[in-house]
Amino acid sequence: MSSSVIDPAVIPRMRARPRASLQDWLPRIVLAPSFAVILVFVYGFILWTVWLSFTHSRMMPVYALTGFDSYARLFAQPSWWMALKNIAIFGVLYVVICIALGLTLAILLDQKIRIEGVLRPIYLYPMAVSFIVTGTAWKWFLNPGTGLEKTMHDWGWTSFQFDWLVNADMAIYTIVIAGVWQATGFCMAMFLAGLRGIDGEILKAAQIDGASTYATYRRIVIPALRPVFLSAFIVLTHMAIKSYDLVIALTGGGPGNATELPSTFMYSYTFTRNQMSVGAASAVIMLMTVAAIIVPYLYSELRERRQ
Amino acid sequence: MFKKMLLGAAMVGAALIGLQPAARAAESVEVLHWWTSGGEAAGLAVLKKTLGDQGVEWKDAPVAGGGGSGAMTTLKARMTAGNPPSASQMLGFAIQDWADAGALADLTPIATANHWDTAIPKAIQKFATFDGKWIAAPVNVHSTNWIWVSKAAMDKIGGPAPTTYDELIALMDKAKAAGIIPLAQGGQAWQEATLFDSIVLTTGGPGLYQKALIDLDPAALASPEMHTAFTRLAKIASYADKNFPGRDWNLATAMVIKGDALLQVMGDWAKGEFINAKKVPGTDFLCFRFPGTQGTVTFNADQFVFFKHGSSPLDAGSTKMATDIESPAFQSAFNVIKGSAPARTDVSDAAFDACGKKGMADLKEAVAKGTLLGSSAQGYGVPPAIQNAMADVITKEFEGQITADQAFAEFPKAIAAAK
Known part of the structure; x- marks a missing residue:
């Protein structure tokens, strides 16, 4: 065979060059398709949406620019103001309650209790259910004619009343309830992972120094969980802002427009009301809002960590 | 390198798109609609069967969702991609908007041959015609x-x-x-x-x-x-x-x-x-x-529109479908099942139940009095x-x-x- 003729000392040198360049290139080659796809379908379409928001597009996209007219129309819509008010209520309550409950559950589960392996998946399970299922199940449960209220009446407690779902002033809170039910377990899992990552030696040292359990958690554990708070905050914020299916399944935006959110507003104006430019403008405002919250937070957190 | 990859992807895409007209050669119609529930689907099956008997293959493109908002979103996407179906169910002002965009095929020859002008109420013609040309075939008149x-x-x-x-x-x-x-x-x-x-x-x-x-x-x-x-x-x-x-x-x-x-x-x-x-x-x-x-x-009238495919005239399958939709036999059979009144006022009410007969009589009365009004x-x-x-x-x-x-x-x- 001809290979036997080659001086063995040459072989490594021959292989080394192509291998080095392949090793250089492999990650890029593997990442290239997803990079290209993200470039076009995320950032490309963001730019496209921004462009459309400055046009008079109605049913189909048109590209002639007409300035800030769509934004003026957007902020003249009472439903848009309703949507902004609702996302403020929903977003704040959803994020705060999920984090508070998730952290509490995680701390309780972290007390080395016996059946943790059984309890953890029970709390985590709702995350495996799609928002449509969550919404529909809670719709049945919260509807006074089919769910909780009717059951209580059937059991003889006829003065019981829980009509938030059909009450325009309270309906937005039913969305908070359903959303929190779904995401709390996930938060708990994140915090639990964070708690398990804390060095036991530090806790022992604190114990020896005579720190109370409360002080240990407040001074040591919770500050150590800071990166987890960051992750939970980012995940929950974007989930709150893109909540669409939950609202559609639970209330359909009603009663009236009492549970309109920016996401449902954007969809209906873009696709069913033939006011594409107003829909695009609302999408841009949503993007800017998310960016305004998350970018400074990310920036400060990541910069601190690097130091 | 990215350029090359994009070029390659574009070429594959172009080849795929290029293949589609060839698949259309046999007589067939691809119909986008949102009639997926009980009575609606049964009504549409009548049209499928009628066309099947004439050797036209029915390619179903259902997009469920009341009011057709899902179907209309799909249609926009397919239009933008340059790949419209043969025909689509459509309502009201959307018909005029699509006609204005120049996307709809002219049905006037079929309409003239089958006397749509005299049989279909003027209030509905207002939506089914554009610039004096027929661009939609009304299936029924729902009254609200x-x-x-x-x-x-x-x-x-x-x-x-x-x-x-x-x-x-x-x-x-x-x-x-x-x-x-x-x-x-x-x-x-x-x-x-x-x-x-x-x-x-x-x-x-x-x-x-x-x-x-x-x-x-x-x-x-x-x-x-x-x-x-x-x-x-x-x-x-x-x-x-x-x-x-x-x-x-x-x-x-x-x-x-x-x-x-x-x-x-x-x-x-x-x-x-x-x-x-x-x-x-x-x-x-x-x-x-x-x-x-x-x-x-x-009223609220369901209609079918047909799309232009390049500059070629309406194909045989679509022509047959448009003709069948306005045939009195289909109008009667379909509307008995769907619960609406026929869009043609010259269809016999023999097959309809009491409410159907009343609906058809009321429709005729309203047409005569000029009180057939679009439902806002x-x-x-x-x-x-x-x-x-x-x-x-x-x-x-x-x-x-x-x-x-x-x-x-x-x-x-x-x-x-x-x-």
Whole structure:
């Protein structure tokens, strides 16, 4: 065979060059398709949406620019103001309650209790259910004619009343309830992972120094969980802002427009009301809002960590 | 390198797109529609079979979702990609918008050969023609100013059939006293807007309806009759049970079918639910025009449009489909199942039930009197942006977020903001 003729000392040198360049290139080659796809379908379409928001597009996209007219129309819509008010209520309550409950559950589960392996998946399970299922199940449960209220009446407690779902002033809170039910377990899992990552030696040292359990958690554990708070905050914020299916399944935006959110507003104006430019403008405002919250937070957190 | 990859992807994509017209060569029609539930699907099956007998293959492209919003989104995407289906179900102003965009095929030769001009009411032609050319084939005429009454509940309270608004209120009061839910209402904006159409009609007659809800005349919108209409809307809302928000229309119909509720105000598609539940008009349920609107018909007509494919003329399959849609035999067979009236007024009513016969007779009467009016709630009165702006205000009042006075004041503003 001809290979036997080659001086063995040459072989490594021959292989080394192509291998080095392949090793250089492999990650890029593997990442290239997803990079290209993200470039076009995320950032490309963001730019496209921004462009459309400055046009008079109605049913189909048109590209002639007409300035800030769509934004003026957007902020003249009472439903848009309703949507902004609702996302403020929903977003704040959803994020705060999920984090508070998730952290509490995680701390309780972290007390080395016996059946943790059984309890953890029970709390985590709702995350495996799609928002449509969550919404529909809670719709049945919260509807006074089919769910909780009717059951209580059937059991003889006829003065019981829980009509938030059909009450325009309270309906937005039913969305908070359903959303929190779904995401709390996930938060708990994140915090639990964070708690398990804390060095036991530090806790022992604190114990020896005579720190109370409360002080240990407040001074040591919770500050150590800071990166987890960051992750939970980012995940929950974007989930709150893109909540669409939950609202559609639970209330359909009603009663009236009492549970309109920016996401449902954007969809209906873009696709069913033939006011594409107003829909695009609302999408841009949503993007800017998310960016305004998350970018400074990310920036400060990541910069601190690097130091 | 990226450039090369993109180029490669583009070439593969172009090759795939290029293949599609070849697959179309055999006689076939690809039809985009949202008729996926019970009676609707059964009606469409009639058309499939008719075409199948003529050797035209039916390629189904259903996109479920009431009102067709999902289907219309799909259509926009396919249009933008340059790959429209042969035909699509379509409603109201969307037809005109697509015709304006130059996407629809001209059906005039087929229409002339089959006398569509004389058979189809002028009010519907307004939507099915563009620039003097036929661009859509109307399948049916749904009318929306109906009330559907449970015979059992009616017998129990012993009320006469109401013919005026006041009699309707008196009847609902009787039902309330007898412990029956007077009004089975679905709590979605379009259902409440459908009810409001009828209230305006009974309050101010076809004249006010035309001026306020179709022409959007500011004087008519600010008239005392409109104020009365909003007051009546709040009054009627008080007869619904408290669990109505979010309820689907067919669940409200089920309340009437079971006799839990006295009546529902809904388009004639509600009849399909009664028929599916093996109920017989006249013995199990009754159909009346909304009290005070006899002689006027507010309509919503399903139509099919055909798309241009390049500069080639309408293909044989599509031609056959358009011809079949307007054949009296299909019009009768389809509408008996769907619950609507045929779009052609020269079709025999022999195969229809009592409510169907009444619907067809009312339609003829309205055509003769010029009181066949597009339903604003259903997108046959005003373009979608305004239709939904109106529904926003109506639903807010109906579900208790604002008062009748506030709704009356907000209504013209909402319309102006959507224009």
